[in-house]
Amino acid sequence: MVIFERSRKHNMIKAIDIKKTYRVGKVEIAALQAVSLEIKEGEFVSITGSSGSGKSTLMHIIGCLDRPTSGKFFLDDEEVGELKDDALAEIRNKKIGFVFQQFNLLSRSTALRNVELPLIYGEVNRRERIDRARVALERVEMAHRLHHRPNELSGGERQRIAIARALVTNPSLILADEPTGNLDSKTGQAILDLFQKLHQQGHTLIVVTHERYVSGYAQRIIRLRDGLIERDEKTNRP
Amino acid sequence: MKFTENVRGALDGLNANRRRSFLSMLGIVIGIAAVVIIISITQGSQKSISERIEALGTNLINVRPGRRGGARGMRAQTLTDLFTVADGERILKRASAVKRVVPVVNRRLLLQYRDKNAEIQINGVTPEYQDVFNFWVEEGKFISDQDLKSLRTVIVLGQEVATDLFGDGNPVGQSIMVNGPSTRYKFRVIGVMESKGQVMFSHFDEQAFVPLTTAQKRLLQTKHVDSFSIQAKSKETASEATEQIDAILYQKFQDDTKYRIFSQEELLSTMGSVMQTFSIMLVGIAGISLLVGGIGIMNTMLVSVTERTREIGTRMAVGAKRSDILLQFLWESMVLCLVGGVIGIVIGWIGSTIIASIAGWTTIVSFPAIALALGFATVVGLFFGIYPANKASKLDPVEALRYE
Numbered sequence: 235m236v237i238f239e240r241s242r243k244h245n246m247i248k249a250i251d252i253k254k255t256y257r258v259g260k261v262e263i264a265a266l267q268a269v270s271l272e273i274k275e276g277e278f279v280s281i282t283g284s285s286g287s288g289k290s291t292l293m294h295i296i297g298c299l300d301r302p303t304s305g306k307f308f309l310d311d312e313e314v315g316e317l318k319d320d321a322l323a324e325i326r327n328k329k330i331g332f333v334f335q336q337f338n339l340l341s342r343s344t345a346l347r348n349v350e351l352p353l354i355y356g357e358v359n360r361r362e363r364i365d366r367a368r369v370a371l372e373r374v375e376m377a378h379r380l381h382h383r384p385n386e387l388s389g390g391e392r393q394r395i396a397i398a399r400a401l402v403t404n405p406s407l408i409l410a411d412e413p414t415g416n417l418d419s420k421t422g423q424a425i426l427d428l429f430q431k432l433h434q435q436g437h438t439l440i441v442v443t444h445e446r447y448v449s450g451y452a453q454r455i456i457r458l459r460d461g462l463i464e465r466d467e468k469t470n471r472p
Numbered sequence: 473m474k475f476t477e478n479v480r481g482a483l484d485g486l487n488a489n490r491r492r493s494f495l496s497m498l499g500i501v502i503g504i505a506a507v508v509i510i511i512s513i514t515q516g517s518q519k520s521i522s523e524r525i526e527a528l529g530t531n532l533i534n535v536r537p538g539r540r541g542g543a544r545g546m547r548a549q550t551l552t553d554l555f556t557v558a559d560g561e562r563i564l565k566r567a568s569a570v571k572r573v574v575p576v577v578n579r580r581l582l583l584q585y586r587d588k589n590a591e592i593q594i595n596g597v598t599p600e601y602q603d604v605f606n607f608w609v610e611e612g613k614f615i616s617d618q619d620l621k622s623l624r625t626v627i628v629l630g631q632e633v634a635t636d637l638f639g640d641g642n643p644v645g646q647s648i649m650v651n652g653p654s655t656r657y658k659f660r661v662i663g664v665m666e667s668k669g670q671v672m673f674s675h676f677d678e679q680a681f682v683p684l685t686t687a688q689k690r691l692l693q694t695k696h697v698d699s700f701s702i703q704a705k706s707k708e709t710a711s712e713a714t715e716q717i718d719a720i721l722y723q724k725f726q727d728d729t730k731y732r733i734f735s736q737e738e739l740l741s742t743m744g745s746v747m748q749t750f751s752i753m754l755v756g757i758a759g760i761s762l763l764v765g766g767i768g769i770m771n772t773m774l775v776s777v778t779e780r781t782r783e784i785g786t787r788m789a790v791g792a793k794r795s796d797i798l799l800q801f802l803w804e805s806m807v808l809c810l811v812g813g814v815i816g817i818v819i820g821w822i823g824s825t826i827i828a829s830i831a832g833w834t835t836i837v838s839f840p841a842i843a844l845a846l847g848f849a850t851v852v853g854l855f856f857g858i859y860p861a862n863k864a865s866k867l868d869p870v871e872a873l874r875y876e
Contacts, residue, residue: 294870297789299788299789299873300869300870319793319794320794320795323791323792323793323794323796326789326790326791327790327791332790334786334789334873336782338782338783338785338786338873340786341488342487342488343484351787351790352790352791354477355787355790355796356791399790403791
């Protein structure tokens with residue numbers, strides 16, 4: 235039954251033979267060479283690999299921050315590789331929630347305001363924005379910190395706010411880049427537990443990490459090496 | 473993004489580094505304050521100058537004979553032709569826009585009272601002089617028609633002349649000697665004029681007035697008059713009156729170099745354009761300080777863009793379009809300049825009030841001056857914000873997010 239359910243779910247991400255090359259001076263560097271990949275709705279995937287393996291590049295393409303040099307890339311059945319900057323910005327706004335290693339919060343703005351940010355760019359009116367930001371902060375158990383600024387909060391709390399910011403637009407995909415990299419292991423565990431909870435609530439999650447225990451939380455681990463998928467395996471996680 | 477969000481975002485951005493925002497704002501503050509002060513001073517002095525010109529009389533037109541360059545060792549300039557009383561009467565009769573005509577002869581003559589004397593300008597005038605110049609007798613009475621008809625040797629003194637000759641004593645009723653070029657008469661003082669002070673180039677308090685006929689026939693032995701002071705019926709008809717006078721005089725002299733017509737209106741507009749040139753020049757100088765202020769703003773904005781590269785990346789990642797980033801930084805520099813502009817206006821206002829009370833100048837802080845100053849500030853903010861804002865909006869989101 236569960237298997238049947240899953241097979242019915244459509245591909246959130248479909249990458250067909252994507253390549254990404256950078257030019258450094260006269261030398262061309264291939265960050266990704268021919269990566270094909272499918273990630274279904276509701277999956278919790280970890281992308282790992284050593285530095286230089288191309289995992290950041292892949293994440294940027296999945297996050298619509300960058301376009302592949304060649305190949306086709308579909309997000310939610312829409313081909314985004316050819317889209318213009320503004321259209322990409324809109325897709326990032328509506329469909330993707332980012333969580334960064336450095337949290338990337340606006341340091342002078344309150345938690346609430348930080349969480350509102352994507353909704354501001356999404357032209358949501360003020361009242362609805364505040365309501366939704368509150369709900370998102372409640373979901374990450376930060377309802378008691380609405381009016382605190384990031385410098386008044388601990389690292390774990392900051393990351394929770396960043397996660398709330400990623401959740402607030404109700405995105406198709408949450409994309410986390412080394413979300414525990416700046417946290418001690420205990421706080422990191424708590425954040426991963428939160429991801430686990432989000433996964434159980436049906437969110438699609440992709441976590442880019444080089445830490446083994448982080449990828450251990452995922453259902454599926456994609457391992458990159460030298461711009462190619464080295465291994466793509468399921469774990470026994472639900 | 474909505475307007476309020478833009479402004480709020482801009483204020484947040486500026487708040488983030490208050491001291492730097494304030495320092496970079498200073499150039500704008502000083503520039504705008506200078507603009508406001510300069511405009512208020514020039515407008516104030518323009519107003520006081522026009523008030524003085526208007527105090528000269530109401531709707532005044534002055535007609536004088538033309539001048540010709542001297543030749544063969546003669547005086548440098550000689551009068552081309554001379555007017556007579558009849559010319560004035562003709563003007564009054566035929567120019568419909570003219571209300572009053574006062575023929576005037578004047579000469580610098582020596583006045584004597586006991587052991588004191590004064591060489592002053594004596595004007596031979598008619599009783600209407602008072603109305604035309606809006607200049608009235610204060611003590612005693614002015615020259616009457618009867619004085620004119622009977623060639624009476626009566627004199628009305630200007631305030632300062634009276635003080636010089638009589639000190640604190642009452643001059644009315646006293647006799648003084650007036651020395652003409654070849655004659656000497658005893659005049660009875662019948663009045664003292666009010667104080668009017670200096671208006672443009674003539675000092676009214678240092679003059680004395682006698683009946684025109686007395687001046688012509690007794691003191692100066694002349695049939696001519698030196699000039700006509702003519703009052704138009706109203707402000708609106710002043711230029712019409714000028715044209716009519718011109719036509720009448722041309723008919724007589726058949727040569728427009730033989731007479732000169734000076735209208736108050738013309739004087740006012742001349743002064744106005746002089747003041748305007750002056751104020752444009754000064755505002756130009758203030759504009760340079762605004763330019764320097766603007767460059768300061770641009771520098772600050774560029775630093776800010778670099779410092780906030782990661783923030784820009786984050787904003788792009790959560791859905792900011794390039795235009796949103798562009799607008800954010802443009803608003804920031806505009807708000808910076810506008811806040812600076814408002815502070816500058818307040819300082820300029822206070823400054824011009826202080827100048828007014830210390831230097832005793834008239835200063836006017838007018839709405840157009842404030843609007844102009846704010847306009848300037850906005851333009852500076854826009855102009856110098858474009859480059860940094862454009863730079864911010866062109867950042868690559870991936871690079872921006874990676875920026876340390």
